[in-house]
Amino acid sequence: MNSDIQRIINEVRSSAEEIISESPDQIRAVYIMDREGTVITYVTNTILINAGNTFFAAPPRFISSLKGGLVSTLPIGDVNYILMQGVDGIIQLMNIRDAGYIMVIINSEASIGLIRIILEKYTDRLYDLLRKLLSVSEEEVIEVINVEITPKDIEDVINFIKSKAVM
């Protein structure tokens, strides 16, 4: 893994850890996602969640089902804030502007307002990190393919392979 990317992911992760530490008796888990809803990092609160809980053990799959089920019916890009009652707690999902999403699972209704304020406090920092992550990964992955490939080019590759390889 490229060290820049790794460093940014680590910073995203420490932000998620800090969010939990702001209200450790309320926040069960924090997920930071990119704008497609793919999980970049997640942190679970080990004090509130026992190790055997499968719901929290498989968060990426959970997120994809969330995306597939609930969010695909809404235009996720335009959603700023979602509040949902789940089996394992209350889900608060907030848009980090156009860069991604932050999602937390909390214990009780009473803390919704407080948690929202905490999340808002972190959006600027997470926005910067997600933007950086996006630009670093895009720079890394080279090749703007602009010259058109023809069937003849592919044929040349196939013939090249057949001539080089001792089948």
Place this chain on the structure above:
Amino acid sequence: MPIKTIKIVIAGPYGAGKTTFVKTLSEVLPIETDVPIMKSSIDGKKSTTVAFDYGRMKVREDLVVHLFGIPGQERFSFMWKIIARGMHGYLFIVDSSSEERVKEALGMYNFFRENFPSTPHVVAANKQDVPTAVDIPTIKSILKVPYEVKVMPLIATNRRSALFVLVTLLEEIRSYLIEMSRLR
């Protein structure tokens, strides 16, 4: 003379055999497996650690094939799309040593199908040397592979098998390009 680049992506979940596949090919083909040059580097500096497998094969002075193996772990899934952007075709490798492993590949396969609906691809059922290996029709049905997409048996450690799958993918890309030029 502009250099043409053919970009091929080797996809598949964690432990499917992507690295093995690229490694086996590089034993029989003149594939350089050094790290890619960053677009951003003005001084031509090369990065030393990369998150994906990478190989380059020069076919003509003006024609190069790039192979990208994506990181299979789900925690890197935000990179899948970035790496796959602009690819001409992809090989989707699944570990076919058990039905369980094939089922695990469904999410990632759907991800590629959804995000790259018209990109030519071939599904490779790897580890067919394992006695418990799942047969091709079963894989087709578990992954809901469209009938026009080929599912090929693969033993990524075997040179002949790896070459055959690569050539099949290239033939698919070629047919697709012919089709596209007809439509124009």
